[in-house]
Amino acid sequence: MFDLEQAIADWRRQMLAAGIKTPVPLEELEIHLREEIERQMKAGLSGQKAFEISTRRIGSPEILKCEFKKAERTSMKKIGIFAVAIGAVIILRILTEHPDAAHLRKNEQVEWLIAGGAIVFFGLSNAFFYFESNDSRNVRRWKIIGIFYSAFAVWLTTLPILLFLTVPKFSAAVGVIERVFVFAALAVSVLSVLGWKKCREILPVVPNRRTRTMVGIAGCLLGILLIALCFFMTPLPFSIGIILGSWTLAMASVLGGAGYGLEKAAQERTLIDS
Amino acid sequence: MIRKELVAASAEPLVLALLAQGESYGYAIIQEVKARSDGKLQWTDGMLYPVLHRMEHRGLIKSRWGESETGRKRKYYSLKKDGKTAMVKHHEQWSLVHSVLAGLKKEQYV
Numbered sequence: 239m240f241d242l243e244q245a246i247a248d249w250r251r252q253m254l255a256a257g258i259k260t261p262v263p264l265e266e267l268e269i270h271l272r273e274e275i276e277r278q279m280k281a282g283l284s285g286q287k288a289f290e291i292s293t294r295r296i297g298s299p300e301i302l303k304c305e306f307k308k309a310e311r312t313s314m315k316k317i318g319i320f321a322v323a324i325g326a327v328i329i330l331r332i333l334t335e336h337p338d339a340a341h342l343r344k345n346e347q348v349e350w351l352i353a354g355g356a357i358v359f360f361g362l363s364n365a366f367f368y369f370e371s372n373d374s375r376n377v378r379r380w381k382i383i384g385i386f387y388s389a390f391a392v393w394l395t396t397l398p399i400l401l402f403l404t405v406p407k408f409s410a411a412v413g414v415i416e417r418v419f420v421f422a423a424l425a426v427s428v429l430s431v432l433g434w435k436k437c438r439e440i441l442p443v444v445p446n447r448r449t450r451t452m453v454g455i456a457g458c459l460l461g462i463l464l465i466a467l468c469f470f471m472t473p474l475p476f477s478i479g480i481i482l483g484s485w486t487l488a489m490a491s492v493l494g495g496a497g498y499g500l501e502k503a504a505q506e507r508t509l510i511d512s
Numbered sequence: 513m514i515r516k517e518l519v520a521a522s523a524e525p526l527v528l529a530l531l532a533q534g535e536s537y538g539y540a541i542i543q544e545v546k547a548r549s550d551g552k553l554q555w556t557d558g559m560l561y562p563v564l565h566r567m568e569h570r571g572l573i574k575s576r577w578g579e580s581e582t583g584r585k586r587k588y589y590s591l592k593k594d595g596k597t598a599m600v601k602h603h604e605q606w607s608l609v610h611s612v613l614a615g616l617k618k619e620q621y622v
């Protein structure tokens with residue numbers, strides 16, 4: 239003998255097993271199912287037949303779960319982007335503070351930088367893990383991050399260059415070799431994004447998107463860490479500091495593009511395989 | 513039967529347009545679309561709810577729990593200000609597509 243309530247309870251269990259665990263969607267779906275069964279039964283169908291037709295119309299649990307995940311992504315993406323913005327403001331605030339006019343002690347600045355980095359990490363992981371898995375979109379996002387890092391490095395490297403090109407005191411302190419090193423670092427920063435694009439042929443193909451994202455985020459954070467370490471090092475003579483600083487920025491720029499290179503390599507492989 | 517890609521693309525504008533007439537709930541929205549399209553526009557019933565949730569996350573619509581006349585729980589959806597703006601945009605875009613298609617069809621018979 240067909241038991242409608244038992245059948246609905248079994249259907250609910252199937253939905254839960256498929257991963258529709260949040261109460262609101264499941265409750266809404268059950269209400270819908272009951273309304274449809276009621277309508278079918280009023281039209282003259284038996285309880286069993288009405289149940290079969292109604293569950294078929296509602297759709298398979300796997301597909302529904304995927305669709306609900308998409309809805310979840312929209313809000314997680316917003317939270318992620320908001321967190322990245324907050325973290326970036328903290329990091330920039332600390333890095334752009336003049337050493338003589340700093341309100342915080344060095345160890346407090348390091349703590350704030352770590353906190354800012356953690357917020358950026360949380361934001362990026364939320365924003366990226368919940369993005370729809372569309373290869374070209376991921377490549378574009380990582381490319382923007384790579385360009386941002388490169389532009390940041392170029393901007394910060396240009397400031398001391400302007401100093402030794404225009405201020406006689408600094409100009410005298412920086413010899414030809416130092417200048418070559420600094421300009422080489424600047425070139426590396428500018429070309430880093432292009433470099434990652436070209437490197438896609440020799441880069442390993444990481445099939446798991448989550449792993450690629452983690453490596454990309456780790457690259458970005460390592461870049462921030464390098465800048466922070468360089469920033470907080472004991473003051474060096476201008477000529478050595480400028481070389482070390484510019485190459486640290488160049489490395490940060492290169493690391494910031496790691497995500498782009500890996501995504502590009504994976505995308506190329508997908509295109510070849512398909 | 514209408515292609516599934518078109519059905520998916522039309523879901524948001526249709527929901528917005530229906531909710532512009534007053535608040536409604538999932539089951540009623542599906543029945544209304546079915547009736548208005550003579551059954552040609554068929555959604556997989558359950559697929560409407562993720563669409564509604566997505567639109568709610570995006571701030572186009574809002575929801576509240578209520579009760580039907582028979583005492584059954586129901587989640588009612590209604591349009592928000594951003595939803596009205598989105599509806600106008602959808603309408604403009606779909607009208608444009610329609611007018612281009614209609615113009616091309618007309619030219620074939622001239």
